[in-house]
Amino acid sequence: MGKDFITRRAFLGSVKSSVGKSIIVLSSSAIVAACRDSKFARAAGEAFVNLNETEASEFDAIAGRILPSTTSPGAKEAGVVYFIDNVLDDSRSAEFDVLKKGLQELRASASQKFNSPNFFSLNEAQQDSLLRQAESTAFFSTMRYLVIAGMFALPEYGGNKDSVGYDLMGFDDRHSWLSPYGYYDADYLEKGE
Amino acid sequence: MAELKSISFSTREEVDFVVIGSGSAGGIIAKELATAGHSVVVLEQGPYLQASDFKHDEWGYEHNYDLTWSARKGNVQTFRKNENEEAEPREAVLRYAHNVGGSSVHYSGNFWRLRPIDFNEASVRGTIPGTNFVDWPITYEDLEPYYTKVDWEIGVSGLQGPWDPYRSRDYPCPPMPIKGSDVLLERAAKSLGLNPYPAPVAILSAPHNGRPGCIHCGYCNGYGCEVNAKSSSMVAMIPLALASGNCELRTMATVSRINTNDGGRVNEVVYFDSNGVEQAQKTRAAVVCANGAETPRLLLMSSSNIFPDGLANSSGSVGQNLMFNGYSSVTGLFDEPVNAWKSIPATRVVHDFYELDPSLGFYGGGGIDGRHPSAGTPLKFALGAHDLFGGPNWGGEFKDSLAFQFSHCAAFDGHTTSLPLSSNNVTLDPVYKDSFGRPAIRCTYMDHPDDLSTMKWFKDKSIELMEAAGAARISGSYPESGQSGNVHLLGTCRMGSDPANSVINAGHRAHDVPNLFTCDGSSLVTSSRGQPTMTIMALAFRAADLINEAARRNEI
Helix, strand or coil: CHHHHHHHHHHHHHHHHCHHHCCCCCCCHHHHHHCCCCCCCCCCCCCCCCCCHHHHHHHHHHHHHHCCCCCCCCHHHHCHHHHHHHHCCHHHHHHHHHHHHHHHHHHHHHHHHHCCCCCCCCCHHHHHHHHHHHCCCHHHHHHHHHHHHHHHCCHHHCCCHHHHHHHHHCCCCCCCCCCCCCHHHHHHHHCCC | CCCCCCCCCCCCCCECEEEECCCHHHHHHHHHHHHCCCCEEEECCCCCCCHHHCCCCHHHHHHCCCCECCHHHCCCEEEECCCCCCCEEECCCECCECCCCHHHCCCCCECCCCCHHHHHHHHHHCCCCCCCCCCCCCCHHHHHHHHHHHHHHHHCECCCCCCCCCCCCCCCECCCCCCHHHHHHHHHHHHCCCCEEECCECECCCCECCECCCCCCCCCCCCCCCCCCECCHHHHCHHHHHHCCCEEEECCCEEEEEEECCCCCEEEEEEECCCCCEEEEEECCEEECCCCCHHHHHHHHCCCCCCCCCCCCCCCCCCCCCECCEEEEEEEECCCCCCCCCCCCCCEEECCCCCCCHHHCCCCCEEEEEECCCCCCHHHHHHHHHHHHCCCCCCHHHHHHHHHHHHHEEEEEEEECCCCCCCCEEEEEEEEECCCCCEEEEEECCCCHHHHHHHHHHHHHHHHHHHHCCCCEEEEECCCCCCCCECCCECCCCECCCCCCCCECCCCEECCCCCEEECCHHHCCCCCCCCCHHHHHHHHHHHHHHHHHHHHCCCC
């Protein structure tokens, strides 16, 4: 990368300096993307970068209901909350704002209905009932988007730990395959069609 | 990223050609002009990435726009359905890759040639009131040698099909191995008396021109090839252009204006360099290959006293006649694993409906191929699966449905025509600007009623095919309320014989400016049947031949 990498950073810097002319404010995301590599990969239990402790606990609990742990690992085992923590930087501040506001309302409902300040300490049925109520909100759709993304994005973004998301789908992120790829093409080749 | 080892020119030194854009057309034209001995500067707004830079990174490419030019990178675009609406800023409307090789790096590589009928369909079928549907100024015979050049120099795999037009030479590589999704399509199509055949693709099935064959990793559509088996202009042309010793490739160079002298001839190209500093390259001629969105924007931004409505725009056609191609998608679920997420997007195509029967009452045509409904990528599938077959979109049942559906689905996709309309266009947004201070691209687009009818027809036909294939469940759709963006950016500086309603002549030379040429998706007169890049590349080889000939006669 060396030489061109510097060039790209310099370019992005120049874009940023002229951002006043633009209605869309350029974030640091492109720069982050440029030097991402595997810096996001973290072990469970490590400190969060963008989320506070309450947000981390609550988002982890919500993620666990959107893609629950069943006979196969769910969002919790995939470390989806670490993915969410990683991607909610300046470039996704609008989404983060939606989540913060929605979380406040969700916690208020938990308090009101089940007399608990925390969503994460409710039982699964209680949690599901509150989420069902929020289904049509921007909060829920943003949460769902990020949970699914965290389950199926490359593990280097912090979620999809040990590729449990890929395993769930029956997907295997290999670099090469040989024909036949599935049942029908194997059958086709066998019959000499 | 690649080291750039080549000749370098001073901006004050007048070069023979500045080529703006290094994509499907620009990469070819740069190579052809430079190897003919001309001094060439290529200005490319993106970086020079290499196979080793590409990853199976769905979140990065599809959700952070790492490979594409988007609002997130300071390049806002606006969209509206018609001129009475206020255009709203969007993340990405007219989407293309920003890197050396342009969108040929991240395309699917479906390389259908046009057929003779595409060039004179308006004469054969009749014009359509309210549209700018006309014949091309060239024929299939004019372009055939250049299609063959694309086959061999860029690298195409395939097998001559029963409906294919004449070709002067066979494909260099045999067809790709069939996928399960296409076995289902082929069997269904045959049961209905149709003629499925191997899809021609710009992906090598076997080593060719020093590049390896495909390893079937499944990441084509939206991704850069990690082994250079995909035939982009980046891997097939740019190295040859640089090796000529006559071509300088300037990356991260964003063009803002083409200047002309008092005589109305191009004399310099103004751009922001990689440090954001404005530069002006002196040149004897310019070839604009910036794509169907950026080429018209650049010409419109280059207005002057001599060219008050934009450079080369006396016809008012610059930016008009934008065509996206239509599409439909029908997904079926099958009992056994299809695993359509492996290997290239499509390996069979049904072209029996290239021209729909005029008695249907609308104009249109296209092809159907077999695919995975989410380009084989897991995140896109998980986000959209609920829209296909309903059911809960979160919780344990949702999770189980993903586990089954991803591997057990196949999609039959329709790829269809779009009609050229003045009202579908690229203009300069009066309010929004990009990070360089250039007016944002404003896209105005609404599919013609015939285009929508064609998409619906292909959806219905694909459902019939899916039923014949024995799918347990079927879900089909097309953009019923019109498209709001696309990756096919066609027709916006069309070629034609009449300077009153076209921008360039049959030789790609601007009617109004003798030393200005344009070649890319904007040159197309009609839309193709949904796979335009093969034709863009053939046009580029032909344009370069004609420009080289003109240069030999000292007629630039």
